Amino acid sequence: MLNYLNNRKTIRKYTKEDIDQNLLNEMITAACQASTTGNMQVYSIIETRDQKMKEKLAPCHFNQSMVTEAPVVLTFCADFNRFNKWCRQRRAEPGFDNFLSFMTAAIDAIIAAQTLCVAAEAKGLGICYLGTTTYMAEKIIEILELPESVVPVTTVTLGWPAEDPEQLDRLPLKAVMHREKYCNYSEQEIDMYYSEKEAREDSKQFIEENKKETLAQVFTDIRYRKEDNETFSKLLLKVLKTQGYM
Template identity: 45%
Template sequence: MVVLELNDVIHNHRSIREYEDREVSQELLDQILDAGIRASSSGNMQSYSIIVTKDKELKKKLYTAHMDQSMVVDAPILLTFCADFNRMRKWISLNDAPIHFDNFMSFMIGAIDATLAAQNCALAAENAGLGICYMGSTLANCDQIGELLNLPPNVVPVVGYSLGYPAENPSTRDRLPSHGLVHYDQYHDYSNEEILEIYKERDEKGWKRYMDVPRLKEMTERMGLKNLAQIYTIAKYTQESHHEFSQTVLKYIEKQNFMNNG
């Protein structure tokens, strides 16, 4: 197994969407999952579960739920990290303790635990020379994915990604400068001038990326988009789609018994 310097792993992260037709050994997968289990956890409740999907037929079904993203079927493994209080609720029931953890706060605790475990696994995977691609569709279509993964009440898929050996070597993507993200002592709200300075490089590099890909350039020109902010709000993440996905998530976490808030 290739072992890299942690700083190199962190700073060289990139999303991998193309994978070699090569299996990941169970030994390596176990090491990656063990790294996830060592993540921080609220109250050490470990209120999450990890679903490992290798079955090709199941991945074909998940392909639609994951918005037809090719890596869902091309990668050898999908990892889905779920907020999970089903297990703990059963444990407290067996120990004659009050059964709750069926509210929105519990969902948030489970979602945070799941996300922390996911990032630990991601770092361990990349440290071993594997690639990942996080998929926002895990939460956006949590109801479809939950049904396909046979999730019981008090379990909700929150974050997931493809996993395998990279068959591509994309460049790293730009990030906002640290002074635009980090606040000391208290939140410092931004002036218009600061916003323009913070996003200057992002605007330039993000726009260039769209102009360098014929398919994206054609879409941008066809829609009459003039800058990266318009791409994000008109083409990629519309208000209508976010309202729709919000309703999907709210209805599903209610169905999964996480909205008993008194």
């Protein structure tokens, strides 16, 4: 099992082969056995197979090709709507219209998403997470007709692999683990932990293509710019308000 986890790669190109509905249901059933806060299951999964719906969603994900090319796109949502409805039908007044409850539901949704990804990869499927979901939550809510108390938190594209990319590097274990207390990083440690990543050919190419001096600058000046992060932060906080979580 650890072999699966250790050897996985994100897959962005898929064959035209469909994903059988029974197989998908089987994987989602398994994902639903993962931990969930107080066994409330405060998440929902929206399955997109219709090509027109994929085309509507694509701009929300900056037109990354996986959205229209994957046979299945799954949007994982923090969802207290179903639970609230149940409470109200059972003479119970729910108090989940707040930020803590959003976080609870978001964590539930991500746990389900990642378990689904593990299940999918074990079945030979390829997956790709779309981080754009939190950026464009407002538009996704409109397209998928998400009611109050439902907020999309991540999207996964699923398909049979049509590529076999090299596995990406990861930081050394020591860089992400701390014993007993957080041991803040010295300059030397930062240099050491990032040296392997910086020495890679693809990193060097990345810097050159983007006409930057350092790999870090590609992240801060091009991929994840402060001004974009601030714009999308405002949008996301607005969404939490309109969906009833603030």
